[in-house]
Amino acid sequence: MVQASPDKKPHQAKQGKKLNGKSNGVPANTVIDCKIDNLYYGKFRAVRDSHIPVQQGQITAFIGPSGCGKSTALRCLNRMNDLVRGFRFEGHVHFRGRDIYHRSVDPVAVRRYIGMVFQQPNPFAMSIYNNVAFGLRLNRVKGDVPERVEKALRGAALWDEVKDKLKNSGLSLSGGQQQRLCIARAIATEPEVLLMDEPCSALDPIATRRIEELMTELKKQYTIAVVTHNLQQAQRVADMTAFMYVDTSEGARTGYLVEYNKTEAMFADPQEEYTKQYIRGEFS
Numbered sequence: 001m002v003q004a005s006p007d008k009k010p011h012q013a014k015q016g017k018k019l020n021g022k023s024n025g026v027p028a029n030t031v032i033d034c035k036i037d038n039l040y041y042g043k044f045r046a047v048r049d050s051h052i053p054v055q056q057g058q059i060t061a062f063i064g065p066s067g068c069g070k071s072t073a074l075r076c077l078n079r080m081n082d083l084v085r086g087f088r089f090e091g092h093v094h095f096r097g098r099d100i101y102h103r104s105v106d107p108v109a110v111r112r113y114i115g116m117v118f119q120q121p122n123p124f125a126m127s128i129y130n131n132v133a134f135g136l137r138l139n140r141v142k143g144d145v146p147e148r149v150e151k152a153l154r155g156a157a158l159w160d161e162v163k164d165k166l167k168n169s170g171l172s173l174s175g176g177q178q179q180r181l182c183i184a185r186a187i188a189t190e191p192e193v194l195l196m197d198e199p200c201s202a203l204d205p206i207a208t209r210r211i212e213e214l215m216t217e218l219k220k221q222y223t224i225a226v227v228t229h230n231l232q233q234a235q236r237v238a239d240m241t242a243f244m245y246v247d248t249s250e251g252a253r254t255g256y257l258v259e260y261n262k263t264e265a266m267f268a269d270p271q272e273e274y275t276k277q278y279i280r281g282e283f284s
């Protein structure tokens with residue numbers, strides 16, 4: 001059961017001082033305002049006190065040690081956690097001011113506007129063409145399907161490599177190509193926001209750089225939130241960074257937001273001791 005509750009506590013993490021156009025602590029160009037007061041899997045409180053705005057046309061990176069709740073927080077942004085048994089959430093996620101957890105909102109419709117790319121490239125066992133067309137059909141997107149498939153494959157920087165073998169299986173592509181195919185599938189329905197959960201962790205350095213370049217290209221059209229373990233990647237691609245850490249003080253392991261700031265500022269002058277230590281590589 002998902003619950004949205006009124007704000008209980010002020011945001012506790014340090015934020016950059018120069019967020020443009022702040023209104024009630026939320027930047028004016030915020031597309032998704034995510035405020036997790038408490039998030040549970042069954043009795044386990046996985047995340048607390050994490051207020052992370054995702055701003056229009058920017059890349060927001062979620063970084064932090066393993067188990068601090070980066071993926072959990074990301075999955076809240078398009079209701080992917082709804083599929084997990086025992087998931088319960090206090091707080092809110094507003095997409096363009098609208099509560100996506102309101103009982104009248106269909107989670108499938110949310111994912112039409114807020115698409116997702118996963119850690120492991122997961123093309124379907126069907127042709128390259130159908131991998132992209134599938135999402136269009138599923139979402140009953142009208143218009144010229146072949147044209148939209150080509151546009152999505154071009155948008156994912158894959159068209160030139162696959163245009164002569166669109167009938168081949170998506171599984172016949174390399175890992176990096178498969179991930180770009182999954183990006184094409186995600187952008188085919190033209191979402192506003194793209195969530196990427198460690199999209200390069202299964203890729204070699206060359207394929208990784210290709211995806212990073214693609215992300216920089218995609219942000220001209222889409223707002224992106226990405227979970228990454230790779231600090232250099234966050235520095236290379238992200239405009240804003242949210243650093244999360246794990247609180248073990250109550251004998252549990254609950255993730256929370258320590259600091260949210262412009263990426264450059266966070267890496268040059270972290271405001272919090274934990275951020276400093278993490279950036280220096282003192283723990284991982």
Ligand SMILES: Nc1ncnc2c1ncn2[C@@H]1O[C@H](COP(=O)(O)OP(=O)(O)OP(=O)(O)O)[C@@H](O)[C@H]1O
Nearest residue numbers: 041046065066067068069070071072073084253255
């Ligand atoms: N489906 C689930 N059911 C129960 N607990 C879960 C579930 N998914 C995650 N957790 C727990 O929630 C906490 C946060 O997990 P999450 O995967 O969000 O962290 P993370 O920071 O993304 O970690 P990593 O970097 O290792 O992927 C962890 O303690 C994890 O075991």
